[in-house]
Amino acid sequence: MSDDETTTGAPTRRDYVKYGAAVATGGLFAGCAASGTESPASSTEPTGTESPTAADTDTATDGSYSVELFPVGEVEFESVPESVVTYNMGWADMVVSLGQADKLRTNRLVAPTMFYDRFDVEWDIDYPPLWQDGGIPKEVLYELDPDVFMIDPNLFKAWDDDWDDDDVDEIESNVAPFFGCYNRRIRGEWQQELGYPERAPSMLESFEAVGEVLDEPARARAWLDLHDGLQSEVRSRLPADADTPSIALINGGSAPGEGEFYVLNLEDNGYEMKPYRDLGLVDADAFGGVETGQYGATDYETMLEVDPDLILVHWGITTGSVTFDGDGAFDAEAFREQYVAPMENDDVGSQLAAVQAGRVLPGPTAEQGPLVNAFQTELTARLFYPDEFGAVDLEAPFDVPEGERLFDRDRVQSILDGDVV
Known part of the structure; x- marks a missing residue:
């Protein structure tokens, strides 16, 4: 948020995870947990209330800092994460792009020879998959034990009937916070209900947020400059x-x-x-x-x-x-x-x-x-x-x-x- 905005009375990260875009000034509308793969994570209608889309970092004097992202809201970090779990491979690529491939704890990276081997990027994919036997067992999240899950918790609730808000709370309390948005494809009913078409960050906005979390602002800016140059070259021709x-x-x-x-x-x-x-x-x-x-x-x-x-x-x-x-x-x-x-x-x-x-x-x-x-x-x-x-x-x-x-x-x-x- 900008310098002239205040966090007093603002929705918490937990509010955003539970209710997504249905966070309204002065209170929350009632909602329900997901009941199927295409069911909404909340039955509330999105309001006109603004929610964060790209990164906004506040650094405390003790070294902790916070970063905002839809739909998880404001997430606080005591220190820069040294280990990261992703599900969507696009988010893994954001971490790789920042020179932090060694922090990934995932068995999912996209076509490495095509993109990464040419730059001598090294990583370890010897980790258990998140999706097992038709669901996402909490035990595997405990086993992975990262400093941050760069995953949208609403995705877990939408895809696995066994997940609800209490499970998200448990993992965040005992393992690590969630910091992610399922913004590869935005057409599920649950995404429509939670206001993703209007509020989900773009890939570049997500990348900026990841750069803030991993304390890589210079690398992030360099990528944005390269992206702008590529786009300008293509458009001109x-x-x-x-x-x-x-x-x-x-x-x-x-x-x-x-x-x-x-x-x-x-x-x-x-x-x-x-x-x-x-x-x-x-x-x-x-x-x-x-x-x-x-x-x-x-x-x-x-x-x-x-x-x-x-x-x-x-x-x-x-x-x-x-x-x-x-x-x-x-x-x-x-x-x-x-x-x-x-x-x-x-x-x-x-x-x-x-x-x-x-x-x-x-x-x-x-x-x-x-x-x-x-x-x-x-x-x-x-x-x-x-x-x-x-x-x-x-x-x-x-x-x-x-x-x-x-x-x-x-x-x-x-x-x-x-x-x-």
Whole structure:
């Protein structure tokens, strides 16, 4: 909060976790705990009351400090965390981007060979998974025993019926505070009820907050500068709207061999769609306004009616990779076998313009912090506009000729190394 605001009588971190956006001046509306994977964590309607979105740090004289973030509110730290547990891999990438990979206690990092090995980033993934046997046992949180859980506690309550506010209180009292927001994808009923579309921080706002928590303001500023430079470079070179191909973004869970497609909307909130928004591609969504089934389900016939210029597979860049414990390398042959060949061999699919033009391509992964996003913004620009930004080599999609690179790899290495002068 700004210097002229006061914390007297302000909602506590516990209030935000329990009631999310339904914190009103003078009191709280009644709510209920989540009862299912898509049930709201509170039945209250969001109010117009402002709640924190990005980081705001207050440092006490004893060395403790606090940082604010929606939906957890103000979180106090007695000292800089030395160990961090994440669930969403985008939040893990935020920690890695700050040169703090050694602090992570998670078995989930995204496609390391593609992004991290080129910078000699080292980490340990020999930790138990949070999700076990259809739920999130509290015992694993005790076992991990970090200084902070960079996880949205509302996510646990929404996905696991055994979790409620008392469980969140227990973990925060006995292990560590929660500091996170499930802002990769914002379309669950519980998120709508708790005001996430209006209040959830962006990826960059979340990253700034993580930088405050980990006491890495210089590295965070350096990443923001690199991000701004990349965005400016891309925007200055984007072709006219008339040259933008129409796109069908299908989820990686689609099964072309069985005639099953699950379409995603580019206009959806959340950082998973950031590369498309940043390149101004939302209006190019071929399925905008097209009726589909549950989870965007559609078929070959509807695909042919829409007939997009480009079919992009969401998460496609991870095809064939062993994301959690392997080398994470993209497998072009596996991608072709899983997605392209079935379309070519289908009577209807083979008529699609994108198939005939060889424009069924692997799209970015949904999980991204600053480092992964830089590579994926560059990748997306090259996928859509090869004449301007250079064609993607599907055998090595992130190996870009030096003269075609949209951001400085040496600068990334310097930031990771702490050389941010």
